[in-house]
Amino acid sequence: IQMSQSPSSLSASVGDRVTITCRASQRISNYLNWYQQKPGKAPNLLIYAASTLQRGVPPRFSGSGSGTDFTLTISSLLPEDSATYYCQQSYNTPRTFGQGTKVEIK
C-alpha cells in the first residue's frame, strides 16, 4: 500500500489552523497512524485508528478520515509544533509511511 501526503511542507503562523492530508493507494478502513518527528529525535505517536489521540498528546491535534483519505489537523499552531509529520497505514504489512510533511513556523 502506497501512502502519499500533501503538502510536503508548509509554513504557518502561531495560532493558525493547519491541515495535513494523507491518501492511501487502496482502502484501509481507519487503520491509520500519525507521528510527529522533531529534528534529531525519534518519531512520537500522536494518533492511531485514524482519530484516537495517544495518551498525553495535546487535544489541539485531531485526526479524521476513513477508506483512502485522512487528515491531521492542528487547531491552533504552537511554536513547539514545528516538526515533520508522518502518516502510516497499519492495515497490512509492510506498514508503509507517507513521505512526511514538514511544518514550519512563520
Next chain:
Amino acid sequence: QVQLQQWGAGLLGPSETLSLTCGVYGESLSGYSWTWIRQPPGKGLEWIGEISWRGNTNFNPSLKSRVTMSVDTSKQQFSLELSSLTAADTALYYCARRGNIMIVEDMPRDYYYMDVWGTGTTVTVSS
C-alpha cells in the same frame, strides 16, 4: 515506564552485515511485537519488519532476502541483522514497540502502532 536502548556497529563496509540489538527496560518484552524502522539521511521512514515475542516475523518484501530478526526473552532483547550492505543502507535505524489495542465498533478490530521508540543508531556503509 518502558524504555528501549539500542546498540551496534555504526560504520560498516559494502557487502558486510549490520547487526543491531535493542534492549527493553522497565517492562516485559513478552506479549508484544517489536519493530525495526530506518530513516536515510534527510529522508522519510521505512518499515523494515517486526518480530513477536514468540519469534514470529514479518519483513518488508524489499529487504526480506537480506533481513534476519531474533528475540531473546531471557535477556529482554531483540536484534536485527541486514546482510550484503550497500551505500543505500546508510540510515538511522530505530527499534520500536508495536503497541496494539482492540476496539469494538461494528466488530472487534486490532489496531497496531509504534508507541515506544529507541533513540536510533546511525549506520554508515562506506568503503
